[in-house]
Structure formats: C-alpha cells, structure tokens
Amino acid sequence: MNDNGQSGLARLTDNLKAIGNTFVGSVFRNGPPTSDKTRAAAIYNNFFMHIQGVKTHINTLRPTYTLGLGLMSFFLFLAVVATGVFLMVYYNPSVENAFKSVKNINFVVFGGKVMRNMHKWAGEGMIIFVLLHMARVFFTGSYKNGREFNWVIGIVLLILVYVLNLTGYLLPWDQLSYWALVIVANIMQSPKELTDSLNITRFFDVGTLSTEFFLAGLVPGKEALNRVYMFHVMVLPMVIYVFIGIHFWRIRKDGGMTKPEVFTAQESDSGYVFPPQKTGGIFPTYKTYGLMELAQGKTPAVDRDVENTVMSWPNLLVAELAVLMFTLAVALVYSYYVDAPLKELANPLIPENPAKAPWYFLGLQELLSYSAFMGGVGLPSLALLGLVLIPYLDRELYNVGIWFTDKQGRNVSLEAFVISVIVIIGMLIFAVKFGWLRNWFPDIPQIIITFVNPGSIWVGFVILWSLHVIKRTGSTRLGAMAMFVMFLVSYVILTYFATELRGPNWEFYWSKDQWPIH
Helix, strand or coil, X not given: CCCCCCCXXXXXXXXXXXXXXXXXXXXXXXXCCCCHHHHHHHHHCCCCCCCCCCEEEHHHXXXXXXXXXXXXXXXXXXXXXXXXXXXXXXXXXCCCCHHHHHHHHHHCCCCHHHHHHHHHHHHHHHHHHHHHHHHHHHHCCCCCCCCHHHHHHHHHHHHHHHHHHHHHHCCCCEHHHHHHHHHHHHHHCCHHHHHHHCCCCXXXXXXXXXXXXXXXXXXXXXXXXXXHHHHHHHHHHHHHHHHHHHHHHHHHHCCCXXXXXXXXXXXXXXXXCCCCCECCCCCECCCCCCHHHCCCCCCCCCCCCCCCEEEHXXXXXHHHHHHHHHHHHHHHHHHHHCCCCCCCECCCCCCCCCCCCCHHHHHHHHHHCCCHHHHHHHXXXXXXXXXXXXXXXXXXXXXXXXXXXXXXHHHHHHHHHHHHHHHHHHHHHHHHHHCCHHHHCCCCCHHHHHHCCHHHHHHHHHHHHHHHHHHHHCCHHHHHHHHHHHHHHHHHHHHHHHHHCECHHHCECCCHHHCCCC
C-alpha cells in the first residue's frame, strides 16, 4: 500500500493508463506552448529548434524579404538525402551493373522512377535556389555587420552543391554520364595548356594529379565510378552537413537575419504574424509579479519589449512549414511529370556529338572552347575569388537590409544588366561569325591564346566597369553591385548559349532542327 491507500497493482494500472501523457511529457518537458514562456521554452529546450532564436523579427517573416530561398535550398537538400537513401538500396556502383540497376529503378522498382526523378530535380533545384539565395543576400547587403565569414561559408556550400550534383550526374553510366565524365577529365587536365606553354609540366603537372585524385586514373573506368560514388554518397554529404550546421549557427549567433536600421511595422504584417499576448511592454496579462520583478524609472528596459519581434513559436515555425510543404509539393509534381534522362549504356567507342557537360557547367564548357586553362581554371577561380572578397571590400553600412540599397542601387544594377547583356551577346556573335586569334593567326603562340580570349576580355571589362562605377559614384557598394549583376548575367547567357545553340562539333546552330543527320 502507498500513502494514498492504493495497492501496488492499482498504482501500476494507473501508471499504464497515464503512460501516453507521461511519455509525451517526458519528451516535451514544458507542456503545450500556450503562453509566451512555454513558447520560448519549446524553442530553446528543443534539440532541433534551439538553433533559432526565441523571438523573430517581423522583417524576417516578410515573404518579400527572404523569399524563403535559403529554406527552399535546405529542404531540397533533405529531399535529396531521403531519396538518395532509397536509391542506394537498389543501385550497384559497378561498370557491369550500374546502368542495369538504374533501369531497374526506373522500370521495375515500385515508385522508383518518381524517386529517381525527385533525387535529380531536387539536386539541380538546389543549384538554382542556392544561387538565388546568394543573390538575395547580396542585394540586401546581408553579408555585413559581422556576417562576412558566413558569406564565405555560403560560397563553400555553393561549390559543394555543384560538385554533389556533378558526381550524381556521372553514376547512371549511360552515354550522357560517361561522356560528361570525359569532359570533366578534360577540364581537370586544362592546367596543362599553361604548364605546357611554360615547359614546366614535367615538374609541376597539377592537371594529371587532380584528374587521378578524382577519377583514380586518367580515363573513366571502373575505379572512376567507384571513387565518384564514394564522393557522392559519403564524403560530400558529410562535408555539406558540417558546413550547413556552421552556416545556421553563424546566422543564430549573428542575431538572425539582417533588418533595416529604421523599421516600421505595417498593417499587412498582421496577415502572417500571430499577435503576442501582451497589454504593453514586457508584462503579460495573465502573470502576477513580486516586488523584485517590478521596476520604476526611465531606463530602456522599463515597459519595453524587443521592438518589432514576435515569438518564433508559432510564427517562424508556421512560415517554415509553409515553405517546406510548398517546396516538396512543387518538387513532387515536377518529378511526377518530368523524367530524368537516361540514354543507352555507355560506349567508349561511340562518342556523343556534341558531348556536353551537365547544364550547370556548360557556361564553363563554352569558355573552355576558347582557352582550356582560362575556361577550366583561371576564370572560375577569379570569379570565386571575387565573390569571397565582396564583403571585405564593400564595408559600407548604409541601408543594410534593404533590397538594392536605394534608388541609385537599382539604377546601377539595371545599367549593369543592360550593358552586360549587350556586351556578352555581342562578343558571342563576333566569336561565332569571325572566329578568334587561332583562326586568324594559325601560328600564334598558345600562351597568347591562353590569356587573350573572349572570356578573359569579358572579365577584364567587368573589373574595369566596376572600378568606373566606384569612381563615378564614390561607393564601393555600388561597384560591387555592378560586378555581381554582370557575373550573374554572364553565367545565365553563357549557360543558355552552350545548352541551346551549340551543336555537333561545338558549332553554332539556331535550333536542333538544323543539326546535320548522321
């Protein structure tokens, strides 16, 4: 008998009846989040949610500020991981069985085609949304005020997303993936153009070293497939997990998303924010206070709450859940109707013509056609270096958290957009119609071709235009804005040009209907 006069069996029976409530209480230790205090506890006592602040600024919840792009990128990564685990059950990473196992996933495994489609499209969607997220961060100046290193972390994540997609693209071992792997091997060998010109290849053959590291040899084969598979399912996901964790942690420690220095809540904000249960200041209506909790005076803490913030539970969580459902719904519908490509079994004796890299590397392949070294190594390295240095060269704190900074920023961006479209298209038309130095001077030294080509001229023009904007406006922010816009425009135009207008033998065609029949 216990103190209540119950027998042991009766007490056991009561415990069994209450096991549901006691289990839930042991998991969620603070009870239902019905007050600001328990809502705060639901955030900071939860392993998965404590990375977020207890309160969230209203500006962060405005759909027009972040557009949900960072969340979409993260949720697509989770979809890639989930579908990837499913595909790993059926995929066989061997030259003899890789193609066959992918065909079985497509046509034999229940739901296999949709899962493979979603794996591919979610992965490539990550590229698009990470780029858009990077653009949002840049145009709102959200890499400032101590957030400079997190911008660098974001650039690292962008590179990892590209490499993750590339390694996955190579696994089906069909004609597309095999000849894309050949192109990747050629890109990795591109430093030889420079080292051969300088006669130092026998001392410093970085092209061969990088190719052997990635492909376990110089040509695609069994070892290459195994190594690419290891990178795709083990090394890259683990590294991405780490950098995503650091990226989120830095956002939290940097005080959340950026916000304008002067912020005014609007009536429309009430449409996506649950109002706090307050009558004013920090005092809720349902709480009583002892003498030690009351204060009188004019200090900033008296009768004031953190301005323009709301509880993260449920405001931020509802917004995140909405973005999650929208992202997965669109990805699932797209994957249901659009199939991932799968051509015939890889045949090293029958090359694809044109043999093209994945679409997200076709801009590089276009540059590669002018100079192997500059297109494969030099210009991409300069672009990445420029992106990394942006927050350290642009130190202006004017209008941080506002799209395009101000009217002048919008005008500079529009101007850079128009000029870059005209110059890039003009250079491509000139190169297609008249050729380049090698066509005019067959005996010209290769070292000149390496450094004097349409790609390097374009980069030089971008740098000079950025310096011109800085001198004209007196603002490093506007100069960086012009450079960033030109970078985005050139990437999009070069990618489209190489995807749609390059045909057999890398010749120019207005449409695929003009391709020669062979």
